[in-house]
Amino acid sequence: MNWTTTLLAGASLLLSGCLLSQEARVESDYSYAGQFRRYRTYEFVSGEGLNADSSRLGEAVRDAIRSRLKVQGYHLARRRPDLLISFRLFEGDMRFRGYQQEDFTKWVKNGYTEDENTPKDARKGYQPVRLLLSEGTLLVTLIDNRSNRAIWNGYASGVSVPPGPRGEVVLRRSVRSIFDQYHVFTAGYLNGQSPAGSDED
Template sequence: MKWTLTLLASGSLLLSGCLMSREARVESDYSYAGQFRRYRTYEFVSGDGMNSDTSKLGEAVRDAIRVRLKLQGYHAARRRPDLLVNFRLFEGDMRFRGYAQDDFTRWVKNGYVEDEETPQDSRKGYQPVRMLLAEGTLLVTLIDNRTNRAVWNGYASGVNIPAGPRGEVILRRSVRSIFDQYHVFTAGYLNGQTPAGADEE
């Protein structure tokens, strides 16, 4: 990555970052049944609003997610992707239910997965935590395409989107902050393996 920005551009980015992070709260939660080491490919859920191709803000979010997933070894796949990616921007304050959980990175690193065969007394259980997310929230959800169940949520609150290009910059920064919570590289990625079924770029 090149860090050759002009002093003026650097100052502008730092200022916009400070304005965004002043109230920003970035959190995530996950499903204990998620097969995180198995996922290698993804596709976006289609829909209206930000999820549609006609939205510039939606495309900014989609592009930022593509960049981040590619850096972590994931590939886009139109046919039978492992993960479906959904995102939504909520305006104003929002009451949200998260979960008090063990560190996600440690959970994945240790290879823990709960399934139907996991004894009831060995299951972690979910401890709900009610939160008030203020002044706009960007929510990104990863869905296991095989089970059609959400396996990871990442969200940033305090995301105020002004009109024009600055709004796109803030959304891209928000996506990066959200995916800083998702420390998962695909299996074999660091060894140079390409996922089967991935679309050619």
């Protein structure tokens, strides 16, 4: 199964069928192939929508992500970053396919990683769940730059962005809630070590 294709399709398509919940939520799912202990640097993906938005709303999201990742030891890197970060704001209600998985923090702490050498009978497998995310959803995706595969999705529903400064507050708060799901500090950061190869503090 191509996990990346499934993940991105689930993020962008409205799915039909039985829904598990209609309540606003903040959740995440992840790839078992993610090398979460290895990542130290990042860069934002440029593109359409909010990613390319140079207005205060787009910058509010980028600034909130930068602030949170700095606290966790990550550095912005223009050249060969470990992670690429994409984000997108969906308006209105959205049917979304997530995954029922082991707690992400526990997965990372135990150091598990699957790759092409992992025996088929030892692989975890992805158990999809269908959700209804209401009143707007902010989706943040982390992509492994080396493999070009999405390795983590965080999403917050109930994100209705009013005009003006209030909209910036809503987006910053949503980013904080999303990254509360991503409890990964860079290797050595808590011991006072700084990542090598960063272009910008």
